[in-house]
Amino acid sequence: MAGRSADWLAHLLGVQGVGGSNPPAPTSLGQKSIKKAYYMRKIKVGIIGFGTIGAAVAKALMSRRQFLKEKSGLDISVVKICDKELRKKRPVKVPRKVLTGSISRVLYDPEIDIVVELMGGLIPAKDVVLEALRQGKHVVTANKALLSDSGSDIFKLANALDLCVGFEASVGGGIPIIRALKEGFVADRIDLVYGIINGTSNFILSKMAEEKLAFKDALALAQANGYAERDPRLDISGGDSCHKLSILALLGFGIAVKPDEIYTEGITGIEPSDIQFAREYGYAIKLLAIAKRSGRSVELRVHPTLIPHKHLLSDVSGVYNAIFVKGDLVGENLFYGRGAGGEPTSSAVVSDIVSIAKNMSDDYKSADYVTFRKDVDRVKKIEDVSMKYYLRFSAVDKPGVLAKISGILAKYSISIASVNQVQRKASSIVPVIIMTHEARERDMRAALKEIDRLSVIKKKTVRIRVEG
Amino acid sequence: MAGRSADWLAHLLGVQGVGGSNPPAPTSLGQKSIKKAYYMRKIKVGIIGFGTIGAAVAKALMSRRQFLKEKSGLDISVVKICDKELRKKRPVKVPRKVLTGSISRVLYDPEIDIVVELMGGLIPAKDVVLEALRQGKHVVTANKALLSDSGSDIFKLANALDLCVGFEASVGGGIPIIRALKEGFVADRIDLVYGIINGTSNFILSKMAEEKLAFKDALALAQANGYAERDPRLDISGGDSCHKLSILALLGFGIAVKPDEIYTEGITGIEPSDIQFAREYGYAIKLLAIAKRSGRSVELRVHPTLIPHKHLLSDVSGVYNAIFVKGDLVGENLFYGRGAGGEPTSSAVVSDIVSIAKNMSDDYKSADYVTFRKDVDRVKKIEDVSMKYYLRFSAVDKPGVLAKISGILAKYSISIASVNQVQRKASSIVPVIIMTHEARERDMRAALKEIDRLSVIKKKTVRIRVEG
Numbered sequence: 001m002a003g004r005s006a007d008w009l010a011h012l013l014g015v016q017g018v019g020g021s022n023p024p025a026p027t028s029l030g031q032k033s034i035k036k037a038y039y040m041r042k043i044k045v046g047i048i049g050f051g052t053i054g055a056a057v058a059k060a061l062m063s064r065r066q067f068l069k070e071k072s073g074l075d076i077s078v079v080k081i082c083d084k085e086l087r088k089k090r091p092v093k094v095p096r097k098v099l100t101g102s103i104s105r106v107l108y109d110p111e112i113d114i115v116v117e118l119m120g121g122l123i124p125a126k127d128v129v130l131e132a133l134r135q136g137k138h139v140v141t142a143n144k145a146l147l148s149d150s151g152s153d154i155f156k157l158a159n160a161l162d163l164c165v166g167f168e169a170s171v172g173g174g175i176p177i178i179r180a181l182k183e184g185f186v187a188d189r190i191d192l193v194y195g196i197i198n199g200t201s202n203f204i205l206s207k208m209a210e211e212k213l214a215f216k217d218a219l220a221l222a223q224a225n226g227y228a229e230r231d232p233r234l235d236i237s238g239g240d241s242c243h244k245l246s247i248l249a250l251l252g253f254g255i256a257v258k259p260d261e262i263y264t265e266g267i268t269g270i271e272p273s274d275i276q277f278a279r280e281y282g283y284a285i286k287l288l289a290i291a292k293r294s295g296r297s298v299e300l301r302v303h304p305t306l307i308p309h310k311h312l313l314s315d316v317s318g319v320y321n322a323i324f325v326k327g328d329l330v331g332e333n334l335f336y337g338r339g340a341g342g343e344p345t346s347s348a349v350v351s352d353i354v355s356i357a358k359n360m361s362d363d364y365k366s367a368d369y370v371t372f373r374k375d376v377d378r379v380k381k382i383e384d385v386s387m388k389y390y391l392r393f394s395a396v397d398k399p400g401v402l403a404k405i406s407g408i409l410a411k412y413s414i415s416i417a418s419v420n421q422v423q424r425k426a427s428s429i430v431p432v433i434i435m436t437h438e439a440r441e442r443d444m445r446a447a448l449k450e451i452d453r454l455s456v457i458k459k460k461t462v463r464i465r466v467e468g
Numbered sequence: 469m470a471g472r473s474a475d476w477l478a479h480l481l482g483v484q485g486v487g488g489s490n491p492p493a494p495t496s497l498g499q500k501s502i503k504k505a506y507y508m509r510k511i512k513v514g515i516i517g518f519g520t521i522g523a524a525v526a527k528a529l530m531s532r533r534q535f536l537k538e539k540s541g542l543d544i545s546v547v548k549i550c551d552k553e554l555r556k557k558r559p560v561k562v563p564r565k566v567l568t569g570s571i572s573r574v575l576y577d578p579e580i581d582i583v584v585e586l587m588g589g590l591i592p593a594k595d596v597v598l599e600a601l602r603q604g605k606h607v608v609t610a611n612k613a614l615l616s617d618s619g620s621d622i623f624k625l626a627n628a629l630d631l632c633v634g635f636e637a638s639v640g641g642g643i644p645i646i647r648a649l650k651e652g653f654v655a656d657r658i659d660l661v662y663g664i665i666n667g668t669s670n671f672i673l674s675k676m677a678e679e680k681l682a683f684k685d686a687l688a689l690a691q692a693n694g695y696a697e698r699d700p701r702l703d704i705s706g707g708d709s710c711h712k713l714s715i716l717a718l719l720g721f722g723i724a725v726k727p728d729e730i731y732t733e734g735i736t737g738i739e740p741s742d743i744q745f746a747r748e749y750g751y752a753i754k755l756l757a758i759a760k761r762s763g764r765s766v767e768l769r770v771h772p773t774l775i776p777h778k779h780l781l782s783d784v785s786g787v788y789n790a791i792f793v794k795g796d797l798v799g800e801n802l803f804y805g806r807g808a809g810g811e812p813t814s815s816a817v818v819s820d821i822v823s824i825a826k827n828m829s830d831d832y833k834s835a836d837y838v839t840f841r842k843d844v845d846r847v848k849k850i851e852d853v854s855m856k857y858y859l860r861f862s863a864v865d866k867p868g869v870l871a872k873i874s875g876i877l878a879k880y881s882i883s884i885a886s887v888n889q890v891q892r893k894a895s896s897i898v899p900v901i902i903m904t905h906e907a908r909e910r911d912m913r914a915a916l917k918e919i920d921r922l923s924v925i926k927k928k929t930v931r932i933r934v935e936g
Binding site: 070071176180185330 | 528628641643647648652796797800803806809814815836841
C-alpha cells in the first residue's frame with residue numbers, strides 16, 4: 001500500500017490520513033478500524049468472451065479505472081481476456097499480454113479474483129462457471145440461458161464455497177432489478193412480478209403498432225438496427241423472456257424453475273390487424289412475462305398480452321424493458337430502462353464486480369447467497385390459470401354465427417364482456433371480436449377447439465390474453 | 469450455533485450439513501469456507517422513534533423474523549425501542565422490556581449492532597446518529613432533513629470508523645433508488661437525475677388536475693387522507709424535495725450540497741387555471757426535483773414544471789414517486805413506486821438492516837462508504853440556467869399589449885415559441901399565455917420585472933418552467 005494512495009483514499013472518504021495529526025473523534029474501536037478504511041483493495045478480473053458485451057465491459061473497466069477507484073475505493077484491473085478469435089478488431093484496445101485463447105489461462109490464474117463469463121449459451125459456459133467457483137473465484141455472468149437451466153447447481157456450489165455469483169446483467173440490461181429483488185425488497189413477500197423483458201420483441205411489436213408493419217418487415221427492421229440476432233428465434237419465440245422469468249421467480253419466490261415449466265408463447269402469430277383492433281378497444285399488445293403468486297402457488301407465463309393504454313407498460317416502446325414488482329410492504333414498483341446493448345449491460349456487469357469486490361477481504365469472504373426457500377409450493381399449470389381473453393373469429397358473414405359462438409362459450413362458462421362484428425367488406429369472411437371476462441385456460445382451449453370445428457368458422461381463431 | 473439451525477440454513481443454501489456424509493465438490497478452499505456458510509448470524513437492532521414508520525419497522529422485523537432468516541440467513545431481533553410516549557397505543561405489540569424512554573439505553577447497549585433512527589428532524593437526531601457511530605454501531609435512518617443538513621459529518625465519521633449508514637428510506641419510500649445510484653450505477657458517470665419525489669405535492673397537483681380543485685381544497689383532501697401533515701409547509705414549499713435532491717446529488721455526483729444551495733420553489737402558487745391551460749398545450753404540471761450535469765457543473769433545482777403528456781412522468785399521479793436517472797453507460801432508467809407511508813418505508817429500512825448485517829462479522833467490518841469525490845466543481849446559479857418557460861400574463865384587453873410584451877421579451881433575447889390570447893370574457897383582464905424557447909433565468913427575471921411594471925399588466929405574471 002503506497003502512502004500516496006492511502007492519503008488520497010482518505011481524502012475521498014473524508015477522513016484524516018493515518019499519519020495525520022488530527023485523528024477522527026475518539027472511539028472505542030480505535031485505530032485498528034481507522035486504518036482499514038485506507039486500504040485500497042486491488043481486484044483482478046478475468047473476462048471470458050470478448051463479443052459486444054465483453055468488449056464493453058473491458059472498455060468500461062479499463063477506461064474508468066480511476067473513476068471507479070474514486071467511487072468505490074477499489075483498484076480493479078483486467079488481467080486476462082479470453083476469446084476464440086483473437087485477431088478480430090474490437091472497439092477497445094487491450095495489451096496483447098492480456099488476450100488469450102485459452103479458458104484455462106483464466107480459470108487457473110491464481111491472481112484472478114473474479115471471473116466474468118460472457119460467452120453465452122450452455123456449453124461450455126456451465127463447466128466454465130462451475131470450475132471457476134471450484135477454483136475459489138467469484139463469478140459474474142450475464143448468461144440467462146445458463147442460469148435458468150443450471151441456476152441451482154451454480155448457486156448451490158457458490159453457497160457451499162462462500163462465493164458470490166453476480167448476475168445483474170442477466171435480466172433487463174442495466175436496470176438494477178436483480179439488486180431490487182434480492183436486496184431492496186428482501187423484507188417483502190412478493191405477490192407479482194411482470195413486465196416487458198425482451199427488447200427485440202418489444203421493438204418489433206412497437207414498429208408493427210406505430211408504422212403498421214407486418215411481422216416479418218418489423219423483424220427485418222430490428223435486424224437491420226442490430227436489435228435482433230441473425231437467428232432471432234430465441235427472442236421472438238418468448239424463450240429469452242422465459243429464461244429471465246425463471247431468474248426473477250428464483251429471486252421473488254425462492255424456487256428453482258426450469259424453462260420448460262413456464263408456459264411460453266412468442267410473438268410470431270401476432271398480426272397487424274389484431275394490433276389495430278386492440279387499439280380500438282383501448283389496448284396495446286406487448287409480450288409480457290408474468291409471475292403471479294396466489295397463496296402457496298404461482299403462475300409463470302410468457303405470452304403476448306393486451307394491456308390497457310392507461311397502464312404505464314403500454315407506453316414502453318422500442319427496445320426498452322419495464323418490470324413491475326409488487327411486494328406486500330412496498331406496494332407496486334416499476335423499473336424501466338434499456339434492456340440490452342453493450343453499454344447498459346456493461347454497467348450491470350461492472351456493478352456486480354464492484355459489489356462483490358467490496359465484500360471481499362483476505363480474512364473473510366462474505367458471500368451474498370441466493371437462497372432456495374420455497375415461498376410457494378408449486379407452479380400452477382397454465383390450464384388452471386384464469387385470465388381475460390381477446391378472441392378474433394374468422395366467420396362467414398351470415399346470421400346465426402354469433403349465436404353459435406356464444407352458445408359454445410357459455411357451455412364452457414366463459415362469459416362475454418363485449419362483442420364487435422367488424423363492418424362487412426367485399427370478403428365473405430368477417431372478423432368477430434369478443435372480449436371475455438375471466439375464464440379458465442382449460443375451458444377456453446376446449447371451447448375454441450369446438451368453435452374452430454364449426455363450418456361457419458374459416459380460420460383458426462386468434463386468442464390473446466388480457467391483463468390489467 | 470445449534471445443530472438444528474445449522475442444518476436448516478444449509479438446506480436453504482442448498483448445501484450439505486457440516487456432519488453430512490456427502491460434502492460438496494472438492495475445492496482448494498476446503499472445509500473452512502464450507503463451515504462459514506452455516507453460521508446463522510444474530511443481529512440486534514435498536515429503534516429510536518416509534519411513530520408510523522418506527523411501528524411499521526418494528527412490526528416488519530418482528531412478524532417476519534423467520535421469513536427474513538430464510539431469505540437472508542440472518543436472525544434479526546429488535547431488542548430496544550425508544551420513544552417519548554410509551555403509553556400511546558401502537559399498531560404493533562411489543563414486549564414491555566423492549567420499550568424504553570431513554571435514548572441512552574439504546575446508544576449504550578453493548579448488545580445492539582444497528583441503531584435505527586426514526587425520530588426525524590435535526591435535534592436531537594444528529595447527536596443521536598453521531599453518538600451511535602462513536603459507539604461502534606451501524607446506523608439506519610430515514611431522515612432526509614438530517615442527511616441533507618449534516619450528511620458530510622455523518623458519512624465522514626462513519627467512513628473513518630468503518631461503519632455503515634443505511635438511508636434507502638430517505639428518498640422515494642420503498643423505491644430502491646439509493647441502492648441503484650450507489651451500487652447499480654457505480655460504473656456510470658451520472659448526467660441527469662430528475663423526478664417526482666414528494667408524494668404530498670403530487671397528490672395535491674393530481675387532485676387539482678383531475679377534480680379541478682383549488683389548491684387549498686386539494687391540500688385539505690390530502691390532510692384528510694393522511695397524505696399531508698397538519699403543518700404541510702415542508703412538503704408544499706418544496707423543502708422536502710430539496711432535502712432529497714441533495715441526497716441524490718451526493719450519490720450521483722459525489723458532492724455535499726446544503727439545502728440552501730438548491731433553488732427551491734413549492735406548489736403554493738399553482739392555480740387551477742394554469743393546470744387547465746397547460747393541459748390544453750399538452751402538458752401536465754408536476755413538482756420536479758432536477759439535477760443536471762453539464763461538464764464540471766451541475767444544476768440543482770426544485771420547482772413546479774410543465775412536462776409533456778407523452779412523458780412517462782406526466783402519468784405519475786397521487787402519492788406515487790418516480791425518478792429518472794441517466795448514466796453515460798446505462799442510459800435512461802425510471803424508478804416508480806409509493807414514495808411514503810409506513811409499510812413502503814419499513815421495506816426500505818429493513819433492506820438496509822439486512823444489507824448491513826450481511827456484511828458484518830466479528831473479525832471484519834466491511835463498510836459501504838459514501839464517497840466525496842467531486843465529479844463536478846460547482847453548482848450552477850439558478851440565474852445562469854437556461855430553461856423553457858410557460859408565462860401567463862394578466863393583461864388589459866386592448867390592442868398593442870402583445871406588442872409591448874413581446875418587445876420586452878425580445879430585448880432580453882427571449883424567443884417566443886407560441887402565443888395564445890385566451891377568449892375574451894366579461895372581465896376586462898385577459899390571460900395571455902406565452903410559451904418560450906430556452907432562455908436564461910437571469911434574462912427572464914429581468915424581462916418579467918419590466919413587463920410587470922407596464923400599466924397594461926394588472927397582476928404579477930405567472931411563470932412556470934418547462935422540461936421535456
